[in-house]
Amino acid sequence: MRSELDNLYDNIIDGEMAQAPIDVQTALDTSIPAGEILNTCMIPAMQEVGQLFEDGEFFVPEMLIAARAMQAGLTILKPHLVASGVDPVGKVVIGTVQGDMHDIGKNLVTMMMEGAGFEVIDLGVDVSPQAFIESVNENQPQVVAMSALLTTTMPKMKVTIDAFREAGVLDSVKVLVGGAPVTAEFAESIGADGYAPDAGQAASLAKSFLA
Ligand code: B1M
Numbered sequence: 658m659r660s661e662l663d664n665l666y667d668n669i670i671d672g673e674m675a676q677a678p679i680d681v682q683t684a685l686d687t688s689i690p691a692g693e694i695l696n697t698c699m700i701p702a703m704q705e706v707g708q709l710f711e712d713g714e715f716f717v718p719e720m721l722i723a724a725r726a727m728q729a730g731l732t733i734l735k736p737h738l739v740a741s742g743v744d745p746v747g748k749v750v751i752g753t754v755q756g757d758m759h760d761i762g763k764n765l766v767t768m769m770m771e772g773a774g775f776e777v778i779d780l781g782v783d784v785s786p787q788a789f790i791e792s793v794n795e796n797q798p799q800v801v802a803m804s805a806l807l808t809t810t811m812p813k814m815k816v817t818i819d820a821f822r823e824a825g826v827l828d829s830v831k832v833l834v835g836g837a838p839v840t841a842e843f844a845e846s847i848g849a850d851g852y853a854p855d856a857g858q859a860a861s862l863a864k865s866f867l868a
Contacts, residue, residue, distance in 0.1 A: 661687055662698040669702035669730065670709070672722030677730040691737035695765075699734075703727055703761065727761055731768075739772035746774040747867050748798035752784030753836075754813040759806035762836055765856035766802060773860040775800075786813075786820035793826045800863045805836040814839070815847035831866040835859055 658666065665680035684694050706723040709715035715723075749770050753763050760782045767777045778796050780788055789801060801821075805811045814834050821827040831850040834843075844852035850866065853859035 658697045658701065659689065659693075661689060662694065665694070665730065666698050666702045666705075669699060669723055669726045670705055672719065672726045674722065674726045674729045677726040678733045681730040681733040685733070685737060691734050695734060695738070699727060699730060724761060728764070731761075731764065735768055739768050745776040746864065747776070747800065748778065748796055749775045749800045749802055749863055750778045750780065750789065750792045750796055750798045750830075751802040751804070752780035752789060753782040753804045753806070754810050754817060755783055755785045756813060757805050757807050757810035758782045759804070759836075762806065762856065763802075763804040766804065766835065766853075766859045769856040769860040770802070770863055773864055775860075775863060786817040789817055790820060790824045790826060793821070793830060798830060800833055800866055801830045802833045802835075802859065802863065805834070805839060808838045811836075811838055811843065814849065818848050831863075833859060833863060833866075 662684060665677060665684060668676045668680055681694060685691065703723065706715060706720055710720055751763060751767055751770070753760055763779075763782070767779050770777050778792060778798065780792055793801060803814050803817060805814060818827065818832055821830070821832070833851045833853065834847075834849045835853045839852060841852045851862045853862050
């Protein structure tokens, strides 16, 4: 990571919600590309937060305020990550699965999908299988995207896919899954149509489903 991004890195970890957006703007003003700011600084800062939590140096409140600083920084980055003025190429229903409150990765996937020209219906976090089904029936998307950050909530992806099958909507959508603990093997084992390791690849994969 370039030294110009040191302050942003530290301020995300320290949960400095007012300062993080200023640091992002400063980095953009010095012509550091948005993708580089995100991938070399902001995402690694959240990984460090996770490490500090694992090491017992951070607790849930510290994780929470770091997440808020991250989200505040992302609002500045968003227009630079997302191309605008593109006609919708298709619809995606997205959500973090039931029992899971993590939404930063999902929000990034939403941004990149919007940047790829999708209309994205974001159901938020803790989304039940029934809520996904209702949204599919209402919005008729081509793609359903599910995020999970906890090993304990990953199985909800299978529960949701099984519920889609029972409700007769599985054949009408492609199901895309992702999130830190999710793997391609897991995705295949639960009958998902695809897995992406990051937000950019999630958007590319969703586009490939339309072809
Ligand atoms: Co939580 N948390 N957390 N947490 N948290 C993790 C996930 C953890 C790994 C930390 C750790 O121990 N190292 C750990 C999970 C361990 C496990 O399951 N094995 C953990 C835990 C244990 C918990 C609690 C249980 C803690 C507790 O209460 N004791 C609790 C659970 C609450 C719940 O959900 N029911 C909890 C709570 C929280 C906060 C609410 C405080 C906060 C979330 C706030 C928020 O999201 N608004 C939080 C945070 C911030 C984290 C860490 C530190 C950071 C997550 C993050 O935003 N990363 C996280 C540690 C870590 O990830 N290393 C941790 C940045 C983000 C950009 O990455 O979401 O992975 P990520 O997204 C990536 C890819 O995964 C991918 O794209 C993104 C990159 O482009 N991706 C997709 C994501 N979704 C995708 C979907 C796709 C495709 C790609 O297709 C659909």
